[in-house]
Amino acid sequence: MANLLVVDDELGIRDLLSEILNDEGHSVDLAENATQARIARNANEYDLVLLDIWMPDTDGVSLLKEWAASGLLTMPVIMMSGHATIDTAVDATRIGAFAFLEKPITLQKLLKAVEQGLARHAARTTPPAVVAPIVAAPAPVVSADATVQQFAVTMELEQGPHAHQGFDLDRPLREARDGFEKAYFEFHLAREGGSMTRVAEKTGLERTHLYRKLRQLGVDLARGKRN
Structure with missing residues (x-):
């Protein structure tokens, strides 16, 4: 009223x-x-x-x-x-x-x-709502050496229930990238039972491009189907 x-x-x-x-x-x-x-x-x-x-x-x-x-x-x-x-x-x-x-x-x-x-x-x-200021917790202090050591040791990508692939980052960028991409596609091939159609959908690549990429990286297509 x-x-x-x-x-x-x-x-x-x-x-x-x-x-x-x-x-x-x-x-x-x-x-x-x-x-x-x-x-x-x-x-x-x-x-x-x-x-x-x-x-x-x-x-x-x-x-x-x-x-x-x-x-x-x-x-x-x-x-x-x-x-x-x-x-x-x-x-x-x-x-x-x-x-x-x-x-x-x-x-x-x-x-x-x-x-x-x-x-x-x-x-x-109507008085404005009082919003308590958000105070961010201080970030933990990590030395540069510890950060480099953490990432240089391994980068793990899950391929299956008990399988892991290690990546050595202390190498040229192109070699490190090729190693990651190979493990990435092998992971999806194993998970999709070797179905190139489903892998193409998951990775966003056309089938022709996907085949060419896998051959370039030396990915074993038969291994994906066996897994």
Whole structure:
């Protein structure tokens, strides 16, 4: 439920808006002129105000300016008028009005504007969630020698339940790469039972390219089928 203020010098409009908004579950205060609106705003915090532009004592745009200058424009204000020009609506928006409704106001436009205004007010007044800073754990200190030794000893690639292939990284790049690729394809051949179609799908190579690559690396195709 939201606290709303309806400011309009026409009794019929005040009663109609009050009835509609009360049916929507809101609490509605009424003011028939700017003087009553000032008293109501000074005494209460509102979630939204519906403010008529043309009133006998002070017009709605002037009252909007007062609230903006005095720091009381803390809620969305929807301006209403049946005679206002586009310039008047633009001026009200520049001052801080949330929306403008032209009379006669349809039920659909009224409820939509109120819903959007209340959503804006809720977004402004809801405090941001407090997120605890993420403190990363310090990385373990590993010496350069230990890192080189760790990778230079072996790189293991699983070929089966109990089979491993070691790679010596202390050799030229091309030789190391060829050794890895050979073990890579032998692994997939063994796992796919020697099916070149499935190996081609797994590795993303065309069958012709795959055959050529395997011959180049000296991969035993019959061994893959036996495994």
